[in-house]
Amino acid sequence: MATIYDVSVMAGVSLATVSRVVNNNAKVSEKTRRKVLEAMEKLDYRPNAIARSLASNRSDSVGVLVSQLEGPYYGTMMAKIEGALREAGKHVIIAAGHGNEAEEREGVEFLLNRGCDALILDVESVSDDYLVELCRGDTPIVLINRYVDGIADRCIFLDNELGGYLATRHVLEQGHQQVAYISGPLYKLDVRQRLAGHKRALAERGLAFDEALFFEGDFQEDSGRAGVNGFFEQGRPFTALVCANDGMASGAIAAAMERGLSVPSDLSVMGYDNVRFPQYTTPKLSTVSNPIAQMGQMAALWVLKHVYQKGEVTVVGEFVPELVVRDSVGKI
Amino acid sequence: MATIYDVSVMAGVSLATVSRVVNNNAKVSEKTRRKVLEAMEKLDYRPNAIARSLASNRSDSVGVLVSQLEGPYYGTMMAKIEGALREAGKHVIIAAGHGNEAEEREGVEFLLNRGCDALILDVESVSDDYLVELCRGDTPIVLINRYVDGIADRCIFLDNELGGYLATRHVLEQGHQQVAYISGPLYKLDVRQRLAGHKRALAERGLAFDEALFFEGDFQEDSGRAGVNGFFEQGRPFTALVCANDGMASGAIAAAMERGLSVPSDLSVMGYDNVRFPQYTTPKLSTVSNPIAQMGQMAALWVLKHVYQKGEVTVVGEFVPELVVRDSVGKI
DNA sequence: CTGTTAGCGCCTTCAT
DNA sequence: ATGAAGGCGCTAACAG
Numbered sequence: 001m002a003t004i005y006d007v008s009v010m011a012g013v014s015l016a017t018v019s020r021v022v023n024n025n026a027k028v029s030e031k032t033r034r035k036v037l038e039a040m041e042k043l044d045y046r047p048n049a050i051a052r053s054l055a056s057n058r059s060d061s062v063g064v065l066v067s068q069l070e071g072p073y074y075g076t077m078m079a080k081i082e083g084a085l086r087e088a089g090k091h092v093i094i095a096a097g098h099g100n101e102a103e104e105r106e107g108v109e110f111l112l113n114r115g116c117d118a119l120i121l122d123v124e125s126v127s128d129d130y131l132v133e134l135c136r137g138d139t140p141i142v143l144i145n146r147y148v149d150g151i152a153d154r155c156i157f158l159d160n161e162l163g164g165y166l167a168t169r170h171v172l173e174q175g176h177q178q179v180a181y182i183s184g185p186l187y188k189l190d191v192r193q194r195l196a197g198h199k200r201a202l203a204e205r206g207l208a209f210d211e212a213l214f215f216e217g218d219f220q221e222d223s224g225r226a227g228v229n230g231f232f233e234q235g236r237p238f239t240a241l242v243c244a245n246d247g248m249a250s251g252a253i254a255a256a257m258e259r260g261l262s263v264p265s266d267l268s269v270m271g272y273d274n275v276r277f278p279q280y281t282t283p284k285l286s287t288v289s290n291p292i293a294q295m296g297q298m299a300a301l302w303v304l305k306h307v308y309q310k311g312e313v314t315v316v317g318e319f320v321p322e323l324v325v326r327d328s329v330g331k332i
Numbered sequence: 333m334a335t336i337y338d339v340s341v342m343a344g345v346s347l348a349t350v351s352r353v354v355n356n357n358a359k360v361s362e363k364t365r366r367k368v369l370e371a372m373e374k375l376d377y378r379p380n381a382i383a384r385s386l387a388s389n390r391s392d393s394v395g396v397l398v399s400q401l402e403g404p405y406y407g408t409m410m411a412k413i414e415g416a417l418r419e420a421g422k423h424v425i426i427a428a429g430h431g432n433e434a435e436e437r438e439g440v441e442f443l444l445n446r447g448c449d450a451l452i453l454d455v456e457s458v459s460d461d462y463l464v465e466l467c468r469g470d471t472p473i474v475l476i477n478r479y480v481d482g483i484a485d486r487c488i489f490l491d492n493e494l495g496g497y498l499a500t501r502h503v504l505e506q507g508h509q510q511v512a513y514i515s516g517p518l519y520k521l522d523v524r525q526r527l528a529g530h531k532r533a534l535a536e537r538g539l540a541f542d543e544a545l546f547f548e549g550d551f552q553e554d555s556g557r558a559g560v561n562g563f564f565e566q567g568r569p570f571t572a573l574v575c576a577n578d579g580m581a582s583g584a585i586a587a588a589m590e591r592g593l594s595v596p597s598d599l600s601v602m603g604y605d606n607v608r609f610p611q612y613t614t615p616k617l618s619t620v621s622n623p624i625a626q627m628g629q630m631a632a633l634w635v636l637k638h639v640y641q642k643g644e645v646t647v648v649g650e651f652v653p654e655l656v657v658r659d660s661v662g663k664i
Numbered sequence: 665c666t667g668t669t670a671g672c673g674c675c676t677t678c679a680t
Numbered sequence: 681a682t683g684a685a686g687g688c689g690c691t692a693a694c695a696g
Binding site: 335336337347348350351354355379380382383384385386387388389 | 672673674675676
């Protein structure tokens with residue numbers, strides 16, 4: 001692999017001059033530029049990004065930490081971030097946090113140590129204090145799906161309480177009185193917020209929250225299944241089911257159908273997130289939009305603006321969920 | 333950020349000694365090791381990965397290039413690779429090739445320039461020659477979903493012709509005679525292979541391939557929809573439909589249902605890939621397994637073995653697809 | 665406009 | 681077992 005030194009020798013100029021034409025950030029005469037370019041071409045020279053970032057302390061790459069690499073939710077997010085950044089010639093280094101504190105911290109350190117110019121984090125297990133501290137460091141940070149006091153200007157998030165409220169209110173408006181709820185893991189803040197919204201909607205109609213109709217799932221399809229089966233085995237009647245994400249709702253519908261029920265005539269089911277496939281289930285899933293694509297985009301734009309001084313954005317921190325009515329919720 | 337120098341000063345030893353305890357690759361007396369560790373702790377020292385890889389020419393990270401970041405297929409693949417590698421303390425740098433040659437090349441260069449110890453590539457637009465050339469370089473390469481003569485030992489791939497054959501044969505065995513086909517983009521080799529398998533199955537039964545019942549989609553749900561609608565508008569009758577992936581099959585089913593047809597009684601539909609959600613569609617999708625998880629895993633193991641000398645694997649290059657019978661294909 | 669000279673933070677012989 | 685010294689490939693003042 002040819003180095004900048006080889007090029008300088010072949011072109012008969014100094015290292016600095018080669019560096020100048022490579023980065024094209026200073027005046028170089030047309031003649032010498034041509035010579036250098038020619039040498040670069042001949043040697044098939046490619047700048048060593050490692051050396052470059054060691055010397056310059058920037059890397060033209062931003063680190064992205066997501067909980068998982070798998071699944072439509074994070075997939076959409078990563079794709080949006082990567083797309084926006086690459087248009088600006090920046091690269092993305094992706095790591096997974098797996099939803100536990102140790103790995104999230106390790107992921108952050110990895111990205112920091114790799115010389116990322118900025119970090120976009122979707123973390124759930126790490127403490128607020130840790131994040132505030134992180135923001136004091138000299139690598140700019142932006143948080144997705146999390147609101148932390150004191151660094152609000154770095155946070156891009158969804159009003160999950162409202163989302164939970166909208167989902168349940170929609171069901172109640174169709175006349176349902178006995179509604180079950182399948183939640184995500186309760187250690188997650190957004191999960192608790194969605195649940196709070198659900199309770200608010202119930203309370204507003206004077207309905208009590210029934211522990212027997214509550215199930216804590218893990219956001220995977222199978223736990224939607226498990227939830228429904230649990231409810232039925234237990235025998236408490238219910239006519240509607242609100243799920244904390246679309247995946248569990250799909251699993252729930254599948255389980256209900258296996259029991260010979262039809263959706264929505266026998267059971268209404270509500271999802272959450274509106275990611276990709278809910279319109280391809282049968283019946284099409286009614287859900288609440290989680291504008292993860294826009295949030296990812298926004299995070300990328302923030303970085304472009306504040307770190308690379310490219311473009312102009314009015315950053316919107318809080319996003320508002322919207323009801324998406326399809327066919328899985330019926331009147332009673 | 334503390335450097336190795338700061339640590340050496342505080343511990344009262346030389347740079348070299350600190351380096352030794354950090355990498356713990358040479359004898360260091362217990363006493364001095366303790367001193368160093370203590371200083372590292374106090375200074376909250378974290379090795380700079382950039383500097384380390386510039387000096388040592390390794391980075392403990394492997395580059396992964398996929399076509400897209402989005403979708404269940406690549407999501408599964410990335411997750412498997414990342415999982416296997418991180419267990420061994422290695423990290424993953426992910427880039428997207430977007431299915432076009434320019435970006436695929438650029439992605440490869442980016443990963444190479446970032447000092448990856450090895451590359452795992454899922455590329456489709458770059459030429460065989462380019463890949464052969466790449467393998468001559470000093471960064472080990474492994475290819476997923478592609479077979480290239482001359483570097484067969486670096487290839488992990490699926491017998492797609494067989495997969496296409498199995499899908500269509502299954503449909504024919506149920507008595508169907510008029511079967512439509514929705515393909516992926518024909519510039520992709522694996523897409524052409526699946527189609528070839530389809531044709532072989534037809535030929536085996538003495539059936540002609542009907543251009544009017546062929547549609548070239550793009551692997552997205554919507555093109556499954558478009559395909560079905562096209563077939564119907566055109567009026568040529570068919571009782572079964574084979575799709576080149578599950579996403580298009582979902583779209584196709586949705587479109588058929590919107591036209592008042594029921595699956596599989598009015599129309600049988602076959603998918604391909606068996607990724608994640610086909611068991612949550614209604615009816616559950618019959619499909620052909622594409623063991624992408626195992627292939628990803630295998631790629632990671634290959635790297636672990638050949639690049640990091642960790643573990644032992646019998647690498648299997650060619651994977652065999654299997655028929656997965658669920659509920660979307662019926663007898664005629 | 666171009667060249668010289670220090671580093672960036674770390675690893676790795678080579679001595680001791 | 682430990683230290684000194686020379687890079688790794690490139691950037692960024694500072695001169696000229």
